[in-house]
Amino acid sequence: LFLDEVGELPLNIQKAFLRVLQERRFRPLGSHKEITSDFRLxxxxNRNLSQMVAEGRFRDxxxxxxxxxVIELPPLRDRIGDIxxxxxxxxxxxxxxxxxxxxxxxPEFMEALNSYRWPGNVRELMxxxxxxxxxxxxEHTLHVKHLPAEIRISLARDSLSKKGDTAGSNGQPPKCAEIPLKFKDYRKAMDRRYFLDLMVCANGNVRRACELSGLSRSRFYS
Incomplete structure (x- = not known):
């Protein structure tokens, strides 16, 4: 018997299930007769059951x-070679x-799969x-554009974040002369840079850029 997501069992069901494990007997729904079953479980x-026990949400x-x-299986993001x-x-x-x-x-499709964090693990990949x-x-070949929008958005944001982290002259703090001292001008320059990078990620396609960024088309022309 394979029971997936055992951490989601309500406490009252946990009590009944424990009895089944101990006695190897259960009564089917709607029946008045108990059945004996010799099964391996x-x-x-993906829950921390020990923590749930401490919180009173799982029976010790x-x-x-x-x-x-117990078999500990690392998350998919730590097993890139398996993707x-x-x-x-x-x-x-x-x-x-x-x-x-x-x-x-x-190739770019596989690169995207390897770069994504896969919070939903193998099920999300499926x-x-x-x-x-x-x-x-x-079509005969899968490309990045065929991936779900939420994955493409996450990848685009990660890419832009990395570019922002490495911006500047070789990681050195920018000089005052290089920065518009008025916040309004600086914000405008950073917005422009974001949209330029976004359009590069979207291959110049405004519709795709909207999907990646979550912004409306009108925002691009404002």
Missing amino acids: VVAT DLLFRLRSF KELAMHHLAGVCERLKIGLKGLA HAMERAVASALY
Whole structure:
């Protein structure tokens, strides 16, 4: 029996589930007869169950029963070497399910996958590949433009942030003569730089720049 997201079980269900683990007996919903079942249990969670126990949101006796053998799996962002293999595996599955030819991955597409932080881990990667295929249904190769908008926005913001961190003359503080001393002029110059960098990331496409930045089209012309 595989139970995913065990950390999401409400406390009252945890109590009932602990009894099932201890006695190997349960009563199906709507039945008046208990059934004996000899099963092996595998559970998964991305929660810190020890912390949840300390906060009173998870039973300590249930946690002790579940900890017979623990496998710690690092988040996907710490396993960049696995991303391509996982992406290709899910891509093949999606294409087979849709009965279409296997699509290729452009180099910049793979670079984007490796650069993204993947807060949703493998499940988010799976959904991203499905949405990319749906966006490129009649194309042979997946490009960055086929990734979900939230991923492209995150990548663009990270890229602009890194450029801002490395701005200046080799990391040295700018000289006063190089900065407009009036805040209004400085803000205007920084806004202009942001929009120039954004248009570079969007390959000159205003619509895509709006998607990446979350700004309206009217803001670009104001």
